[in-house]
Structures are given as C-alpha cells and as structure tokens.
Amino acid sequence: MSGRVRLAALLAGWLAVSASPIAAWLESSMLLHLLVQLPLLAWAGWLGGALLPPAWVEWLNRYNRRGVTGVVLVSGVALFWMLPSALDASLDSGLFAAAKAFSITLLIGTALFITSRVWHPLLKGLFLLEAWAMLARLGYVYAISPDRLCTNYLFGEQQLLGEALLWLAGAWAVLWTTRIMIGPDRPRLKTTDGTGD
Amino acid sequence: MRTLFSSVAVAAACFAAIWAQTDGLEAFTSESKRRLSISRQPRPVVAVEFQTQRSETLGWDAFRGRYVIADFIYTRCGSVCHALGIEFSQIQKQAADLIADGQLHLLSVSFDAANDTPVQLGGYLARFGGDPGSWTAARVLDARGERRLFEQFGIVVLPDGAGGYAHNAALHLISPDGELMQVVDYGESDELIAWLRRGAG
Numbered sequence: 364m365s366g367r368v369r370l371a372a373l374l375a376g377w378l379a380v381s382a383s384p385i386a387a388w389l390e391s392s393m394l395l396h397l398l399v400q401l402p403l404l405a406w407a408g409w410l411g412g413a414l415l416p417p418a419w420v421e422w423l424n425r426y427n428r429r430g431v432t433g434v435v436l437v438s439g440v441a442l443f444w445m446l447p448s449a450l451d452a453s454l455d456s457g458l459f460a461a462a463k464a465f466s467i468t469l470l471i472g473t474a475l476f477i478t479s480r481v482w483h484p485l486l487k488g489l490f491l492l493e494a495w496a497m498l499a500r501l502g503y504v505y506a507i508s509p510d511r512l513c514t515n516y517l518f519g520e521q522q523l524l525g526e527a528l529l530w531l532a533g534a535w536a537v538l539w540t541t542r543i544m545i546g547p548d549r550p551r552l553k554t555t556d557g558t559g560d
Numbered sequence: 561m562r563t564l565f566s567s568v569a570v571a572a573a574c575f576a577a578i579w580a581q582t583d584g585l586e587a588f589t590s591e592s593k594r595r596l597s598i599s600r601q602p603r604p605v606v607a608v609e610f611q612t613q614r615s616e617t618l619g620w621d622a623f624r625g626r627y628v629i630a631d632f633i634y635t636r637c638g639s640v641c642h643a644l645g646i647e648f649s650q651i652q653k654q655a656a657d658l659i660a661d662g663q664l665h666l667l668s669v670s671f672d673a674a675n676d677t678p679v680q681l682g683g684y685l686a687r688f689g690g691d692p693g694s695w696t697a698a699r700v701l702d703a704r705g706e707r708r709l710f711e712q713f714g715i716v717v718l719p720d721g722a723g724g725y726a727h728n729a730a731l732h733l734i735s736p737d738g739e740l741m742q743v744v745d746y747g748e749s750d751e752l753i754a755w756l757r758r759g760a761g
C-alpha cells in the first residue's frame with residue numbers, strides 16, 4: 364500500500380472510531396469506551412506517527428531529548444482523561460468529545476511513537492512500569508469505589524470495568540515477568556538515538 | 561535546554577488543564593463539580609408545574625418563604641429511594657420545630673411521571689409516614705419542563721436493565737426565595753438541618 368492509501372485508510376478508521384454510529388456504540392458501554400475506543404484512538408495515532416516524514420520526527424525530537432518531553436506530555440494528557448468528570452464531559456459535550464479524540468490520538472498515540480524513537484531505556488522502563496501500576500490502581504479504585512464515578516454509566520458496569528482492569532494488569536505482570544525470566548536476553552542499557560550518555 | 565523548557569511548558573499546560581477541569585483540584589467527578597458550582601453560585605429554580613399527591617397543581621411559588629429540601633424518586637423503587645424516604649421521615653421528626661414554624665418544607669419529585677399517579681405518590685408518602693402538610697410528593701406532567709428541571713438539578717436517570725432506574729440520590733436545598741443553593745449526599749441531612757438552624761433560626 365502506498366503511503367497515501369495507508370493514510371486514507373487510517374483516517375477512515377479513525378473517523379469510524381471517534382465520530383460515527385460505531386463510536387456511539389463503543390461509548391454506550393464503559394468497558395468498550397475505556398478498553399476499546401481509547402486504545403484504538405491511541406493506536407491510530409501511533410500508526411499515523413509511523414507515516415510522518417522522518418525529518419519531522421527528527422525535528423520534533425530536538426525538543427524531546429531522550430524522550431523526556433514526550434513522556435511528560437503523554438502522562439499529563441492521560442492524567443487529564445482519567446478524571447471522571449472529563450470522561451463524562453466527553454459524552455455530554457461535542458467540544459470535549461473532539462478534544463478527547465484529537466488529544467488521545469495525537470498527544471498520546473503519535474507523541475508516544477515519536478518519543479519511542481529516542482527514549483532512554485530507563486525512561487521507557489519507568490513509563491511502562493508506571494502505566495502498568497496506573498492500570499492496577501484505576502482498576503482497584505473502580506472495583507471498590509462505593510460511589511458512581513461517571514454519571515453516564517451504571518455502577519455495576521464501573522465495578523465490572525474495575526475487575527477487567529485488574530485482570531489486565533495481572534496478565535500484563537505475568538507476561539512481563541515471564542519475558543524477563545525466560546525471554547530473549549534483550550535489554551540494552553544504552554540510548555537508542557546513538558548519542559550515548 | 562530545549563528539552564527542559566519544553567517539558568516544563570508541557571507539564572505546566574497539563575497541570576493548568578487539570579486544575580481548570582477539577583475546579584482547583586476540588587472536584588473530580590461531574591457530580592462534585594455540579595455541587596461545587598451550585599454552592600458557589602446559587603441559581604433560581606426552573607419554573608415548572610407540579611402535580612401533587614392530592615392532584616393539586618402548583619409551582620415553586622407555593623413554597624415561597626420556606627426552605628425546601630427536595631429529592632428525586634420513583635415510587636416503585638426499592639433501593640435508594642427507600643433510603644431517601646426514610647431520611648425524609650427522619651427530617652420530619654428532627655426538624656419538626658422548623659417545619660411547624662413554617663420555615664421548612666419537604667418535596668419528593670418523581671422522575672417516573674408515567675407511572676407515578678397522585679395515588680402512587682400518596683402511597684409513597686403513607687409508606688414513610690409522611691405528613692402531607694409538610695411533605696409533598698409530586699410529578700411534573702410537562703415533559704419539557706421536567707427535562708429542564710432535571711438538567712438544572714443534575715438528575716441523570718438511567719434504566720438499570722431490571723425494569724427500574726439508576727439515579728443520583730441527593731438532597732437539594734432551595735432557599736425561601738426560590739434559589740437552588742446546596743446539594744448534599746443523602747445521609748447528610750443532619751448537617752443540612754444544623755446549617756438551617758444556624759442560618760435560618
């Protein structure tokens with residue numbers, strides 16, 4: 364597929380997930396919203412990042428030495444969308460819905476792709492570990508909270524989502540540990556941008 | 561250096577967005593945002609016509625000069641509304657002096673107008689030993705007015721899949737001149753009454 368075809372396909376997929384009857388269906392369920400729609404948006408951003416001219420990525424990464432800026436950006440935007448009120452607003456207001464679609468795609472997905480070209484292995488490890496821990500923490504909060512955190516979703520669904528997140532975190536932990544113990548001996552403690560420390 | 565500046569700028573922007581969205585790190589859910597905004601800035605209640613358990617038609621004017629504590633229920637509800645009903649009957653006892661003094665009135669508004677006829681509403685009051693003189697159960701017959709009222713009070717009602725509804729259960733305080741001024745969780749009527757005694761007493 365040529366770059367242009369790939370870009371068109373990606374845009375079509377992105378529109379389907381962010382603004383179409385499919386999007387409405389995904390958003391009708393808290394589980395599908397958080398575990399399918401949001402990851403798909405970020406993934407689309409990542410794939411879009413891979414289509415960027417390498418020179419642009421390089422230019423952006425002049426402001427992103429060892430991936431520090433990117434990791435700060437991705438963490439900050441993720442934190443914002445973890446606010447229950449922000450998620451509710453994305454269902455109640457078109458402005459927030461658009462902000463969600465664009466920011467998760469570009470400021471998380473694409474930013475992560477660009478950052479992944481240059482991030483320091485330690486920063487990458489730290490980021491992934493924190494992402495894993497946040498998954499488990501969120502799962503725990505959703506599973507045990509006595510309050511309905513999002514007014515657009517039922518309490519039972521919130522608890523179900525909490526359990527699902529905890530299972531995901533558990534599976535991630537097992538896979539990760541297994542890979543470290545018996546996987547290929549791959550960790551390299553030098554930066555990938557070739558500049559060294 | 562460039563990276564340092566950009567990461568600090570990015571961090572500041574993210575923090576500002578989170579600060580704004582949480583009203584200064586005070587409200588994290590849409591429910592708490594709504595309550596904070598109401599208590600900071602009371603607003604006149606949306607004008608609607610209620611139909612009461614006595615089949616009377618009346619508006620907010622009927623309660624003018626009195627504080628009103630309002631909750632939102634449906635009479636077939638066995639869970640949260642039951643707790644709200646019990647809480648209201650406790651308020652009737654605890655604040656009997658304020659009520660007798662004409663300073664406080666209780667209002668249960670049904671969001672199931674199709675099913676909650678005046679008979680059903682009367683039955684709801686009777687179930688909790690409600691004194692109809694100081695506790696009114698009512699429905700809003702005009703669907704548009706109901707929607708606007710619920711929007712203002714932040715009432716979100718979702719079918720629970722078992723023939724009932726999931727809904728937010730809160731106590732809403734309306735001032736004697738008809739302003740929605742405070743929303744608290746059910747179970748916090750003690751504080752509301754104490755506040756009324758200090759402010760209104």
